[in-house]
Amino acid sequence: MILRIFLSLVYQGLKLLVQLYQLVYFPFTTFRHRERLDFEGPGIIVSNHPNTMVDPLHVVSRTPRQIFFLANASMFKNRVAGFLLNHLYCIPIKRPGKDEGNKLTKVNNYESFRRSYEHLAQGGCLFIAPEGGSELERRLRPIKTGTARIALGAEAANGFQLGLHIYPVGLTYEHPTQCGSRLYMEAGSALRVADWQAAYEADPIAAVRDLTAYLEREMQTLILHTADETQDQLLYRLQSILQNDAPLPVAAHYDRTRLLLQRLQAEAEDNPAGYANLVAKAATYRSQLKAAGLRDRGVSQAAKPLLSLPVLLGWPLWLYGRVNNFFAYEIPRLIERKMGLYIGYRTTVKVVSGTFFSFPVFYTLQYLLARYLLPAPWPLLYLVSLPVSGILAWAYARHFQPRWEAYRWRQWQRQHPAAAADILAQRCELTAFVRGGE
Numbered sequence: 001m002i003l004r005i006f007l008s009l010v011y012q013g014l015k016l017l018v019q020l021y022q023l024v025y026f027p028f029t030t031f032r033h034r035e036r037l038d039f040e041g042p043g044i045i046v047s048n049h050p051n052t053m054v055d056p057l058h059v060v061s062r063t064p065r066q067i068f069f070l071a072n073a074s075m076f077k078n079r080v081a082g083f084l085l086n087h088l089y090c091i092p093i094k095r096p097g098k099d100e101g102n103k104l105t106k107v108n109n110y111e112s113f114r115r116s117y118e119h120l121a122q123g124g125c126l127f128i129a130p131e132g133g134s135e136l137e138r139r140l141r142p143i144k145t146g147t148a149r150i151a152l153g154a155e156a157a158n159g160f161q162l163g164l165h166i167y168p169v170g171l172t173y174e175h176p177t178q179c180g181s182r183l184y185m186e187a188g189s190a191l192r193v194a195d196w197q198a199a200y201e202a203d204p205i206a207a208v209r210d211l212t213a214y215l216e217r218e219m220q221t222l223i224l225h226t227a228d229e230t231q232d233q234l235l236y237r238l239q240s241i242l243q244n245d246a247p248l249p250v251a252a253h254y255d256r257t258r259l260l261l262q263r264l265q266a267e268a269e270d271n272p273a274g275y276a277n278l279v280a281k282a283a284t285y286r287s288q289l290k291a292a293g294l295r296d297r298g299v300s301q302a303a304k305p306l307l308s309l310p311v312l313l314g315w316p317l318w319l320y321g322r323v324n325n326f327f328a329y330e331i332p333r334l335i336e337r338k339m340g341l342y343i344g345y346r347t348t349v350k351v352v353s354g355t356f357f358s359f360p361v362f363y364t365l366q367y368l369l370a371r372y373l374l375p376a377p378w379p380l381l382y383l384v385s386l387p388v389s390g391i392l393a394w395a396y397a398r399h400f401q402p403r404w405e406a407y408r409w410r411q412w413q414r415q416h417p418a419a420a421a422d423i424l425a426q427r428c429e430l431t432a433f434v435r436g437g438e
Contacts, residue, residue, distance in 0.1 A: 011066055018061045021355050028182040030250035036187040037063040042120040042162055044151055047169040048223055049129035050136050051176045053348040056127050059169050065125045091115050113150060120154040120164060136344040139226045140219050148211035151193045152200050160197040165190040170222025177346040184254040186222045224261055230279060235261055237282045238434050244300035285426040292412055298405030306407040314396045321393025324386055331358040
């Protein structure tokens with residue numbers, strides 16, 4: 001009982017810490033149908049998994065339930081980590097070719113399934129990333145059968161009277177590795193597992209496959225499900241043009257981008273040559289901007305002046321925040337670059353190293369230095385000013401950056417008029433397509 005209370009307090013403390021970092025790192029987040037995660041009884045929450053550790057945290061931090069995680073078995077190999085994970089709401093799951101044997105090896109997850117059945121039978125809730133891995137892409141990879149096997153197995157063990165539901169969630173990041181990225185989340189309708197009772201009793205394997213296929217289709221409707229990397233890049237380039245020309249809030253921008261994706265998919269099917277030409281034009285436009293060190297936002301907002309009253313008045317605040325948060329902010333970025341990990345781990349590394357190391361360590365050191373140099377109450381006021389000035393400096397940079405990009409475009413346009421005219425012509429052709437659907 002004491003251990004359970006202690007672990008519950010640890011869970012709530014970590015959840016509060018996660019919500020705090022999400023406010024800073026992903027401040028522009030919209031969650032459509034969030035109320036669907038406020039449920040009672042046993043449940044399995046699933047989501048797509050493009051951004052490693054931060055994906056499940058985005059989901060579980062937005063439900064009042066205490067969630068158990070199905071986690072990669074490789075994370076439990078270290079004794080200390082294994083002890084902590086086993087006691088902090090995690091159940092290990094083995095993956096063929098990654099945690100045991102090769103892709104053709106049949107792994108034994110009996111114990112993991114047993115623990116999952118027991119947890120669900122007690123009215124608990126699980127989080128599962130059914131893709132079985134994390135890739136930084138805007139499409140749902142084929143999901144594994146494990147979610148359906150656990151769900152149907154738990155219901156079958158309780159005579160299909162458990163009342164278990166599966167709750168799908170989709171996550172769509174605008175810039176998944178950058179602080180300040182916009183994030184769109186959507187919860188889908190709950191799937192009642194007992195609806196597959198007759199199918200399971202007739203043929204368990206076929207029922208598992210059917211539930212898996214149904215769940216996959218439902219999850220695809222909750223994200224921007226592109227066909228491949230080429231289409232993903234094309235969509236990103238065109239949606240950026242739209243957003244730079246006519247900015248919209250997160251949800252409206254997602255809806256507009258979804259309609260644009262549908263047009264691209266129809267174009268690819270009905271007019272393959274035209275689609276290939278569009279891909280080539282977008283790639284050429286992107287390469288021209290990159291070669292010149294420019295960004296589309298600067299071209300789109302070319303009339304925006306470099307200086308304004310907020311820019312001039314805010315510069316001292318930006319300088320104070322930048323200087324006093326320099327090490328706390330830059331150390332996580334340095335750690336991420338030095339580790340040389342797959343791009344999908346960038347956000348995870350920066351969030352973990354910033355939350356648990358650089359910000360608490362450097363804020364403490366700077367506060368102690370202030371105590372040594374200044375009389376009360378200045379050290380305490382200085383400590384309070386650190387996160388406030390950091391947020392203000394970040395907000396100032398977001399305000400100033402488009403102005404700087406517009407200024408650089410105007411300067412480059414004057415120096416290279418012929419090349420600038422070609423860039424504008426390329427952009428006009430792309431704009432004609434994206435505007436054609438409005």
